[in-house]
Amino acid sequence: MSTTASALHSEHEHHPYGWRRWLFSTNHKDIGTLYLLFALSMFFLGGISAMAIRAELMFPGLQLLDPDLYNNILTNHALIMIFGAVMPAGAGIANWMIPLMIGAPDMALPRLNNLSFWILPAAAMMLVLSFIVPFFPGGGTQINTGWTLYPPLSVQVGMSMDFLIFAIHLLGISSVLASINIIVTILNMRAPGMTLMKMPIFCWAWFVTAFLLILVVPIIAGGVTMLLFDRHFGTSFFNAAGGGDPVLFQHLFWFFGHPEVYILILPAIGALAQVIPAFSRKPLFGYHSTVGAMLVIATLGMVVWAHHQYTIGMSLGAVTYFMIGTILISIPVGLILFNFIATMWRGAMTFETPMLFATAMVLLFSFGGLTGVMLAVVPADIQYHDSMFVVAHFHYVLIPGAIYGLFAAVFYWLPKWTGHMYDERLAKIFFWVNMISFNITFFVQHFLGLAGMPRRIIDYNVIFTEFNFISSVAGLIYGLSHLLFLYIVIKCIRGGKQAEDKAWEGATGLEWELPSPPPFHSWETAPQVK
């Protein structure tokens, strides 16, 4: 693909040491590492809240939490996982890999890159404060809105909602700055000869995702700003008594919220498009159609938001449009998944951990997509709405669709990042324990939902006891299994078998032509791509 005669400059690794290296860093690899460490810590924080939820739901009757605290934890679990864990993890991998994959010396705007990361800890602090402020005298009521923050409830909650609104503002600013940086890097910093249509799919996925982010994040920022004004400055954007419309917030929220699903999933799909060809030892089947499908997903994803709001009483024409539009998305998504399967077809496949996670994502994300089509159908959705079926659906979409893609990417590139091979045996144990416990946790929730168990409740009818018990036990195993992931990563960072420059036999791309780990300053002379 390329020649890299004088690409390396590793005799002097000029970089600051100690805390200055991290606080003032403008190096894409260091900032990528910071993002990943931040995401990992938030992932465990969000995981603890998930385990608290499952522990409470293990049996009917109140056991551990009071209802207000339960709602607070539920809201924080979603916000921490989406904004704190999955999005920063994707941004971390993008920071690490995009410059290496396109032959750029760094991100286009390194100082902006530093800023977009260091906004995150401040945002996380606001998010955590929104959780704990109500426990102090005068702190007001706990957040009980869920991550959707619908008014009028969100106008009535105490000051913790203000912390949450500012957290969302900060997280949004960080995401927008990172997205601008990614777009500029991809447009202006590609190595000579690397046209857009020669670019690795992972970079394409992030290119599309970054555009989605700058299109929809300002909308939620506008929405929560109006919420803030309704709460404190006497406006009535969402207050029916003052002539406002609470449903307007739902539209603004989901105009952001639905593309957000693709913002979480597309980078994972991009990572899979690197992993599956490497372990099938074949080029990706249908490069152009995969790129086209991602563009179609992004476009359609922007215009179907109200399928989350079928029950608000829209006109028949509107719900029919949103139903058809939503079902249409299954075509480009299916195309990408079939491209992955066609890549595997008659390939010399081996199943190292990245490929295990990739295969699991293809299978389980398809299953999540299938229940998504069920939920897109208006009459069916009116039955499933706000039930545990929805909880099962979106966890099947987001855990295999986003988190398994991230795990595949992390295990695939960990040797490149650290210079060491991870413990394959432990990683495979982690995969199997994680995958089986995930399925047991969430599969039974489909039946709970279909049988009528509502979501977002602290207690339930005794007829739901058995499946909730199974879900909780498996959920606790699923949560604890991530400690093994942490151990594998720490072990890999500390040592292990030296990774070769090209850690995987079937891997292709510029990143594998650099040493493992890459020098502090890589691609000082741009490679020539043929």
Place this chain on the structure above:
Amino acid sequence: MSAVTANQVDPTTRRKNRRTAILLGIFVVLVFFSSVPFWQNLVQTALNAR
């Protein structure tokens, strides 16, 4: 040599990067304000007045 200066790209690319980023930034600000009904009402009122 600091981490910033070591990986400098040529001034033309730097200018191009800055220009692209500013354009995208303006776009973000426009999208933000497009979500606020006040502006939508203003445009609608202006359109109706014509």
